[in-house]
Amino acid sequence: MLKDVFMALSKNQLLTTAAKKYGLKLGAQTVVAGTNVEQTIKSIRELNALGISATVDNLGEFVFEREEAIKAKNSILEVIEAIHENEVDAHISLKPTQLGLDIDYDFCYENLKEIVAAASKYDMHINLDMEDYGHLQPSFDLMDALLKEYSNVGTVIQAYFFRAQDDIENYKHLRLRIVKGAYKEPAEYAYQTTQDIDANFIKLIEYHLLNGKFTSIATHDHNVINHVKKFVEENQISKDKYEFQMLYGFRKDMQVSLAKEGYNFCTYVPFGDDWYGYFMRRLAERPQNLNLVFKQLFNKRTNTTIGVFAGALALSRLASKKKK
Numbered sequence: 017m018l019k020d021v022f023m024a025l026s027k028n029q030l031l032t033t034a035a036k037k038y039g040l041k042l043g044a045q046t047v048v049a050g051t052n053v054e055q056t057i058k059s060i061r062e063l064n065a066l067g068i069s070a071t072v073d074n075l076g077e078f079v080f081e082r083e084e085a086i087k088a089k090n091s092i093l094e095v096i097e098a099i100h101e102n103e104v105d106a107h108i109s110l111k112p113t114q115l116g117l118d119i120d121y122d123f124c125y126e127n128l129k130e131i132v133a134a135a136s137k138y139d140m141h142i143n144l145d146m147e148d149y150g151h152l153q154p155s156f157d158l159m160d161a162l163l164k165e166y167s168n169v170g171t172v173i174q175a176y177f178f179r180a181q182d183d184i185e186n187y188k189h190l191r192l193r194i195v196k197g198a199y200k201e202p203a204e205y206a207y208q209t210t211q212d213i214d215a216n217f218i219k220l221i222e223y224h225l226l227n228g229k230f231t232s233i234a235t236h237d238h239n240v241i242n243h244v245k246k247f248v249e250e251n252q253i254s255k256d257k258y259e260f261q262m263l264y265g266f267r268k269d270m271q272v273s274l275a276k277e278g279y280n281f282c283t284y285v286p287f288g289d290d291w292y293g294y295f296m297r298r299l300a301e302r303p304q305n306l307n308l309v310f311k312q313l314f315n316k317r318t319n320t321t322i323g324v325f326a327g328a329l330a331l332s333r334l335a336s337k338k339k340k
């Protein structure tokens with residue numbers, strides 16, 4: 017139930033607009049690295065000092081205005097230059113809807129192409145994050161078009177989709193991130209139970225580890241991580257063929273200990289003022305994350321749900337007042 021509420025909140029346009037205006041709130045600062053490039057480079061340096069690389073996401077999605085998409089493109093170009101100039105170990109994750117996929121396919125392609133071209137000068141990888149089912153095939157089409165000219169592109173396979181096995185076989189020559197899947201998808205084309213999703217997740221990871229180019233195993237699930245550790249040992253898969261990934265601010269101790277154990281580790285570092293949808297999806301995935309949030313806000317573990325709703329409502333009121 018709570019999952020559905022947070023998922024609905026994540027898509028609320030009024031709250032998204034308000035959140036952008038009023039800065040990192042509701043404890044989002046625990047899981048978002050900052051609102052500007054300078055703060056983000058500082059966070060990446062701290063991760064690099066722990067032996068952890070970063071994939072940087074300039075937050076933003078479901079953009080419907082050309083201006084906004086161009087602004088996002090320029091921010092990503094700025095981050096690419098900053099990563100290069102500061103010589104930090106990082107690459108880029110981005111969402112096609114942020115660059116205008118919902119506005120016009122060709123417009124989005126041109127924006128993406130500029131980014132991929134800029135990154136390729138520095139041999140920097142660009143990951144196309146995967147969004148909801150409606151954007152899945154257009155995102156693969158964009159990637160196919162980019163791959164005709166560039167090789168520094170990869171994407172994400174979401175284990176909850178029935179078609180994931182076909183997609184992973186199709187793209188085994190690429191660097192792929194494999195995840196369970198973050199959006200609410202209907203039973204028509206996605207597994208619904210934790211057991212089914214987890215089983216497919218393991219199957220896809222094993223497939224790509226054995227047959228694929230490079231595998232990013234993106235999960236906070238210690239059962240999956242322990243399974244992978246055993247699997248790579250039994251199958252003598254060398255460490256340069258895969259990495260673990262987690263989101264910034266989650267299971268920090270485990271991130272550091274995996275890196276210390278000698279595994280390649282990459283943290284997903286989101287930054288920017290468009291943090292609201294990302295943050296609500298994290299709460300939908302794991303309502304216990306509210307504890308993290310409210311330890312920040314109140315320095316105690318009580319009343320979490322009420323607090324977030326109060327915060328969300330306050331933002332909503334601010335937004336509607338401004339609209340009037």
Ligand SMILES: Cc1cc2nc3c(=O)[nH]c(=O)nc-3n(C[C@H](O)[C@H](O)[C@H](O)COP(=O)(O)OP(=O)(O)OC[C@H]3O[C@@H](n4cnc5c(N)ncnc54)[C@H](O)[C@@H]3O)c2cc1C
Binds near residue numbers: 147196197235283301
């Ligand atoms: C780096 C990265 C990139 C991603 N990119 C995408 C993308 O492009 N598209 C997309 O759809 N989704 C993406 N996701 C989200 C992903 O699909 C899942 O929704 C999300 O990772 C939650 O699933 P999980 O595998 O982490 O574990 P869950 O299924 O959420 O948790 C499984 C178990 O792990 C343990 N656990 C989980 N989190 C914690 C925690 N914080 N503290 C303690 N224990 C915990 C608990 O025991 C829990 O029961 C990404 C995730 C990561 C980490």
